[in-house]
Amino acid sequence: QVQLVESGGGLVQAGGSLRLSCAASGLTFSSYVMGWFRQSPGKEREFVAAISWSGGRTSYADSVKGRFTISRDNAKNTVYLQMNSLKPEDTAVYYCAADYRRVGKSLREYKYDYWGRGTQVTVSS
Secondary structure (H helix, E strand, O other), X not given: XXXXXXXXXXXXXXXXXXEEEEEEEOOXXXXXXXXXXXXXXXXXXEEEEEEOOOOOOEEEOOOOXXXXXEEEEOOOOEEEEEEOOOOHHHOEEEEEEEEEOOOOOOHHHOOOOXXXXXXXXXXXX
Protein backbone atom coordinates (compact mmCIF):
# COMPACT_ATOMS: atom_id res chain seq x y z
CA GLN A 1 0.00 0.00 0.00
CA VAL A 2 1.50 3.26 -1.15
CA GLN A 3 1.63 6.08 1.38
CA LEU A 4 2.85 9.62 0.90
CA VAL A 5 3.06 11.75 4.03
CA GLU A 6 3.82 15.46 3.82
CA SER A 7 5.28 17.52 6.65
CA GLY A 8 6.91 20.87 7.26
CA GLY A 9 4.01 23.21 6.61
CA GLY A 10 3.15 26.08 8.90
CA LEU A 11 2.72 29.81 9.29
CA VAL A 12 5.48 32.10 8.02
CA GLN A 13 5.82 35.79 7.27
CA ALA A 14 6.19 37.04 3.73
CA GLY A 15 9.80 36.78 2.64
CA GLY A 16 10.41 33.79 4.87
CA SER A 17 11.24 30.19 4.07
CA LEU A 18 9.84 26.73 4.67
CA ARG A 19 11.01 23.27 3.71
CA LEU A 20 8.38 20.66 2.97
CA SER A 21 9.12 16.95 3.10
CA CYS A 22 7.21 14.02 1.69
CA ALA A 23 8.05 10.55 2.97
CA ALA A 24 7.04 7.70 0.67
CA SER A 25 6.46 4.06 1.49
CA GLY A 26 5.03 1.03 -0.27
CA LEU A 27 6.73 1.73 -3.59
CA THR A 28 10.14 1.52 -5.23
CA PHE A 29 10.83 5.19 -4.70
CA SER A 30 13.71 5.46 -7.15
CA SER A 31 11.40 4.36 -9.97
CA TYR A 32 8.90 7.17 -9.45
CA VAL A 33 8.62 10.72 -10.64
CA MET A 34 7.61 12.94 -7.73
CA GLY A 35 5.63 16.13 -7.89
CA TRP A 36 4.38 18.91 -5.65
CA PHE A 37 1.01 20.55 -6.17
CA ARG A 38 -0.96 23.12 -4.22
CA GLN A 39 -4.55 24.19 -3.81
CA SER A 40 -5.95 27.28 -2.15
CA PRO A 41 -9.63 27.89 -1.28
CA GLY A 42 -11.78 28.47 -4.32
CA LYS A 43 -9.02 27.59 -6.75
CA GLU A 44 -8.14 24.51 -8.70
CA ARG A 45 -5.17 22.40 -7.73
CA GLU A 46 -2.07 23.63 -9.55
CA PHE A 47 1.29 22.17 -10.43
CA VAL A 48 4.24 23.50 -8.45
CA ALA A 49 7.26 21.34 -9.26
CA ALA A 50 8.35 17.88 -10.34
CA ILE A 51 11.53 15.84 -10.25
CA SER A 52 12.59 12.81 -12.23
CA TRP A 53 13.26 9.45 -10.63
CA SER A 54 17.02 10.04 -10.59
CA GLY A 55 16.75 13.69 -9.60
CA GLY A 56 18.52 14.73 -12.76
CA ARG A 57 15.58 16.67 -14.21
CA THR A 58 13.28 19.17 -12.59
CA SER A 59 10.37 21.31 -13.71
CA TYR A 60 8.73 24.31 -12.04
CA ALA A 61 5.66 26.43 -12.43
CA ASP A 62 6.52 29.92 -13.59
CA SER A 63 5.06 31.36 -10.39
CA VAL A 64 7.67 29.63 -8.21
CA LYS A 65 10.68 29.45 -10.51
CA GLY A 66 13.74 30.93 -8.82
CA ARG A 67 12.15 30.76 -5.36
CA PHE A 68 11.34 27.06 -4.85
CA THR A 69 13.66 24.07 -5.23
CA ILE A 70 12.57 20.46 -5.47
CA SER A 71 14.99 17.71 -4.51
CA ARG A 72 14.92 14.08 -3.48
CA ASP A 73 16.88 11.58 -1.43
CA ASN A 74 16.30 8.11 -2.84
CA ALA A 75 18.09 6.52 0.12
CA LYS A 76 15.51 8.08 2.45
CA ASN A 77 12.49 7.70 0.14
CA THR A 78 11.84 11.39 0.59
CA VAL A 79 11.19 14.35 -1.68
CA TYR A 80 11.62 17.93 -0.52
CA LEU A 81 10.38 21.35 -1.53
CA GLN A 82 12.50 24.24 -0.33
CA MET A 83 10.43 27.40 -0.49
CA ASN A 84 12.17 30.77 -0.20
CA SER A 85 10.97 34.35 -0.56
CA LEU A 86 7.46 33.24 0.24
CA LYS A 87 4.54 35.44 -0.74
CA PRO A 88 0.98 35.58 0.60
CA GLU A 89 -0.20 34.11 -2.69
CA ASP A 90 1.78 30.96 -1.92
CA THR A 91 -0.73 30.21 0.84
CA ALA A 92 -2.29 26.82 0.07
CA VAL A 93 -2.43 23.18 1.00
CA TYR A 94 0.60 21.52 -0.56
CA TYR A 95 0.40 17.95 -1.79
CA CYS A 96 3.06 15.56 -2.97
CA ALA A 97 2.34 13.00 -5.65
CA ALA A 98 4.02 10.00 -7.25
CA ASP A 99 3.83 8.42 -10.68
CA TYR A 100 5.78 5.56 -12.20
CA ARG A 101 8.57 6.64 -14.50
CA ARG A 102 8.07 6.52 -18.24
CA VAL A 103 11.14 7.02 -20.40
CA GLY A 104 10.77 9.90 -22.81
CA LYS A 105 7.82 11.49 -21.07
CA SER A 106 8.02 15.15 -20.12
CA LEU A 107 7.77 15.88 -16.39
CA ARG A 108 4.80 18.16 -17.09
CA GLU A 109 2.86 15.30 -18.73
CA TYR A 110 2.61 13.06 -15.66
CA LYS A 111 -0.88 12.71 -14.15
CA TYR A 112 0.16 11.00 -10.88
CA ASP A 113 -1.39 7.84 -9.44
CA TYR A 114 -0.65 8.45 -5.76
CA TRP A 115 -1.27 11.49 -3.59
CA GLY A 116 -0.58 12.54 -0.03
CA ARG A 117 -3.10 14.24 2.26
CA GLY A 118 -1.40 17.59 2.16
CA THR A 119 0.21 20.09 4.51
CA GLN A 120 -0.99 23.64 5.06
CA VAL A 121 1.31 26.55 4.24
CA THR A 122 0.15 30.00 5.31
CA VAL A 123 2.13 33.12 4.43
CA SER A 124 1.16 36.29 6.26
CA SER A 125 1.72 39.74 4.79
